[in-house]
Amino acid sequence: MRFKIYRYNPEKDQKPYMQDFVIDNVTDDMMLRDALLIIKAQDETFTFRHSCGEGVCGSDAVNINGTNGLACKIRCSELKQPIEVRPVPSMPVIRDLVVDMEQFYHHYRAVKPYLTVTDPVPEVEFRQTPEQREKLDGLYECILCGCCTTSCPSFWWNPDKFRGPAALLQAYRFLADSRDQATAERLQELDGPYRMFRCHSIMNCVNVCPKGLNPTEAIHSIKKLMVKDLV
């Protein structure tokens, strides 16, 4: 099986280049991460992030044949050859497939992604009905891999101001939580022309999310809450 892998080591390369690799005996169930590990065994200098190998840690987001995804969740046999693997777009490349995620994390922290409760807490758990809890499904499962945000053209244009789909999904995860008491502050923080309203429903985020989540819908829900807040 043939691979084209993005290589760049700032210590020795003037500019990035694509390197060809061939792997023999690729089984039908081999994941792309397995293939990258075989390449790493052939060439120790090849660098990428990965850890759990089962799609829950979110380390190995890469761009595969032009589309973002997790290397551990994609079968090689389902990809067109040569399989082109690049770092996720729009982020500064540190080395090979490793990018600097700081801006992504900054936007995440900026939406205050933690439950805010001002009333005294009960001695036992807050009561939350199954229906209220169901509103968090499709939101809390985010693994912060960055596939969505780095595939979003609005983020490419305004990476410093637009929060991006992942952070906005997190913002809605707390807005949707019956226990949270900071709705007004959260909505106010997202108001203005950039932080949320740069989203033009392009929906790349939905197409690439390896967990099947829908940030665009979450953003629409935030907008609805804002309208409700106004009237």
Add this chain to the structure above:
Amino acid sequence: MSIENLERRRFDTLVIGAGGGGLRSALQLAEDDAHVAVVSKVFPTRSHTVAAQGGMNAALANVLPDNWHWHMYDTVKGSDYLGDQDAIEYMCRAASHLVYELEHQGVPFSRMDSGKIYQRPFGGQSQNFGGEQAARTCAAADRTGHAILHTLYQQNIRAKTHFFDEYFAVDLVKDKDGFILGALVLEIETGQPLLIEAKTTLLATGGAGQLFRTNTNAHINTGDGLAMALRAGIPLQDMEFFQFHPTGIAGKGMLITEGARGEGGYLVNKDGERFMERYAPHAKDLASRDVVSRAIATEVREGRGCGRNADHVMLKLDHLGRDVLYTRLPGICDMSKTFLHIDPAEEPIPVFPTAHYTMGGIPTNRFGQVVVPVDQGEESIPGLYAVGECACVSVHGANRLGGNSLLDIVVFGRAAGNDIKKYLKNNRHHRQIDDESLEQALTHLQRWDKGKDLGDGSETVSGLRAELQKTMEDYCSVFRTEDVLKEGLDKVLALENRMKNVRISDYSKVFNTARIEALELENLVDLAVATVKSALERQESRGAHSRIDYPERDDVSWLKHSLYYKDGHRMDYKPVTLKPVSVESFPPKPRVY
């Protein structure tokens, strides 16, 4: 790089590891205005707590009657009486409060119609000291670890904890009096070493599942903190007890939660027989993990395995119905479809016992203090703490119950945080680090620098790691014997010796993962020797340590904790704490499920 021009930072507390244990401690300290740094070799939410599925035990009694004392009994019995009963009592008593606290912090637990937290049955749980099945495991679908880890990270963002993301901890540093004073760490992105000086250091680096070829663990689970402790002269406790989870995906290793059986799934062999009825007539598929793993391995050994090679059994779930499966167990449905192209609502999942959890670890007391034998008693090592999978309190003894590891990390993460606060009050000033200790740490790191890497290149990191993992799987697995362990020990000692031949081919400063993996392999090799040596010495069967040549538990000779020292591969032993804090002891008795 010499020690004079080494960059230095100072904190009250250095936490190494950003899984649930490290983050819970950090939160406790940050909320108390302690100056705390968390060092993690991956971004915190990539830590392996994220992969825990089934849930966290606490006797909330939301579904069935329960109380903490029954939980304590089950945990002591599950540990095959090797658990320390003071620590177990403390953990089980604290459990409910800590679940409520996590819920208040935002963990999206699944709910019952009453609005209370949903709890599912798990293995080894009973009501009324060995009676009917209990339902004690608080769950957020089958993503409980993810939910807890993200929430704890989020709370640390709120508390403004200082994070050093993607820094690798190399070695502990100390002074001449043996106070632990922080660690030498390596910034992965730049390759720069950094000395973090701290009045207290907490190891929360997780387990060493990468010792075995097929494991449920992440690539990062290389037991770094355990090996750092060994190099600092601290023994490791009960390393022969490694948990094999009954239901890893056969041949691949991904975890299928015990919650799948808790929700009503069961195991079948090639004849379609529900074989657990023979091994555990009462608890059946919800017997303790060691019992179920041995049963599966026995079925396969005796020719009743499934598949072309008869090398696994099947986990049947389709009878639960699509609705229950996709509501209660969405994560494992997704995983099964992704990695096997199997929809569990239609077909069973092929499973086999898979290396999962390090019961042994750095010896601590129930305050998280690292303790070592001195004369007839034991003493704590000033300034050093350990919690979670890298520690051995010991609440899990010879076999951990499912749902007790998420509990362990928050209970003892908080306990260590509280004790560190006290320590800081009595130790207000930084002490002077001994240059020799720092020099040693730097020399260790520089082994992998250009010009100092003196390996002849006849071995590679990936080659040796694969051989080590295969050796551990072949020689130190579910069933063990003297002959096989002896051969295994020779092999891992040979591997230890061959480490000197390893040469890496990447000396770049920028995000050099070849060097990180070399450092991780050094750690794994030390832990492999610790595990096999401890297993060889223990001549009995207890919990996860099952000796074919010594099939019975031997409380007369072996109701004691093992301690392994790196220096001379020496073994020592210490008594099990059978006396709880306030209740009557549960004396050892035959363990049947």
